Amino acid sequence: xxxxxxxxxxxxLVTPFDDAGVNEAVLRELVRFQQRExxxxxxxxxxxxxxATMSPAxxxxxxxxxxxxxxxxxxxxxxxxxxxxxxxARLAVQAAEAGADALLVxxxxxxxxxxxxxVAHYRAMLEAQDRPLIVYNVxxxxxxxxxxxxxxxxxxxxxxxxxxxxxxxxxQVAELARLVGERMLLWSGNDDQVVPIMALGGAGVISVLANxxxxxxxxxxxxxxxxxxxxxxxxxxxxxxLIAALFAESNPIPVKAxxxxxxxxxxxxxxxxxxxxxxxxxRLEAALRDAGIAVPVSPPx
Numbered sequence: 001x002x003x004x005x006x007x008x009x010x011x012x013l014v015t016p017f018d019d020a021g022v023n024e025a026v027l028r029e030l031v032r033f034q035q036r037e038x039x040x041x042x043x044x045x046x047x048x049x050x051x052a053t054m055s056p057a058x059x060x061x062x063x064x065x066x067x068x069x070x071x072x073x074x075x076x077x078x079x080x081x082x083x084x085x086x087x088x089a090r091l092a093v094q095a096a097e098a099g100a101d102a103l104l105v106x107x108x109x110x111x112x113x114x115x116x117x118x119v120a121h122y123r124a125m126l127e128a129q130d131r132p133l134i135v136y137n138v139x140x141x142x143x144x145x146x147x148x149x150x151x152x153x154x155x156x157x158x159x160x161x162x163x164x165x166x167x168x169x170x171x172q173v174a175e176l177a178r179l180v181g182e183r184m185l186l187w188s189g190n191d192d193q194v195v196p197i198m199a200l201g202g203a204g205v206i207s208v209l210a211n212x213x214x215x216x217x218x219x220x221x222x223x224x225x226x227x228x229x230x231x232x233x234x235x236x237x238x239x240x241x242l243i244a245a246l247f248a249e250s251n252p253i254p255v256k257a258x259x260x261x262x263x264x265x266x267x268x269x270x271x272x273x274x275x276x277x278x279x280x281x282x283r284l285e286a287a288l289r290d291a292g293i294a295v296p297v298s299p300p301x
Contacts (some may be wrong), residue, residue: 004073004102004132005161005185007203007225009213009218010041010077011210012048014256015062017267022054022062022299026265031069033264037214039074040204040221042066047141048208048252052094056094063098077134081106086120089128096129103129104206106136107144115150122154124162132159138166138189144244150301155180164189164206170196177201191243195236198224208251209243212258213293238291245287248280258284261295 009036009290016026018048034042043246044066045051045059059078065075078095080103082088092103105125107118133153147168154160163180165173166189173193177186177200188197191209198221200202210217211224216235224232246254250273257276261284269275276284288295 001073001099002101004075004077006041006075007039008221009210009214010187010206011039011214012043012046012206012265014211014252014259015045015049016265017270021058022065023265023267024065027062027065028069029264033068034214035074039210039214040218040219041077042070043073043077043079043206045129045140046104048211048255049079050252051081051264052272059091060094063095063100067099075101077102077104077293079104079187080125083108085124089124090157092125092129096131099270100131102132102134102161104134104136106138107142107146109142112144115147118144118146118150119153124159126159132161134162134164135160136164136189140168144220148172148179151176152179155184161185164188165197168189175221192240194220195224195232208246208255211255212262212288213239213242213291216291221272235258242287242291245284246281249276254280254284257281259286261285261288281297283293
């Protein structure tokens with residue numbers, strides 16, 4: 001089992017689909033692409049991977065494919081999310097049984113639990129299985145904000161190894177770093193805040209951007225880790241237009257289109273997500289080229 005406590009760039013992988021379900025051949029291609037480009041860890045079946053529309057069997061298959069392709073060469077982290085704690089615990093057990101190195105667990109969406117309920121939810125995941133756990137705070141999707149004091153309470157269990165923080169509030173991130181930065185790793189969950197969060201002690205990023213710009217994303221994080229703050233800052237600023245294009249529509253609509261632009265047959269999005277608009281597609285193509293990423297010129301539509 002790989003050590004899940006990585007520093008640098010972890011990618012929240014898109015999931016390629018075909019008529020039968022998960023497209024194994026293309027998923028293996030994506031893993032090899034990320035390995036070649038210097039990505040440090042892989043996250044399977046997060047929100048970027050459309051896990052909400054995948055069956056438990058499909059989620060397990062995707063994880064098993066990635067684990068087989070990596071053969072222990074890098075951390076493979078499994079996303080586990082949902083509104084029913086019992087069902088999420090079953091997903092956590094499944095991920096542990098399949099061999100995930102760690103679990104990335106988001107707050108339950110829609111229910112809007114209290115901070116006490118969040119603690120109970122995460123403790124249920126720890127009681128159900130034996131893998132390390134990463135807390136994922138993404139209130140823009142879940143409608144609940146995991147407060148720094150709540151993370152600190154969870155962090156009294158040594159199996160809670162880190163936080164993917166996507167609250168967007170840099171002051172909250174600073175308070176989180178103050179409370180847990182000595183004993184837990186902190187990864188940016190927002191691609192436009194990688195350098196700011198690393199300046200507060202963050203270990204890197206769990207990234208959407210890395211699906212289409214893995215080398216640049218990894219380089220940005222590692223420049224900072226190596227002490228080249230100016231170089232990391234320059235890359236962060238250079239990549240901002242591409243990051244904005246990737247979130248011009250609901251994630252993963254643009255990023256899955258972007259991965260297809262790179263030549264990977266990732267297949268369609270699953271409803272209720274629909275295909276990228278023409279205006280966003282053109283914006284994304286231009287942003288990729290401006291960032292130095294070669295994409296074929298699309299024919300007029």
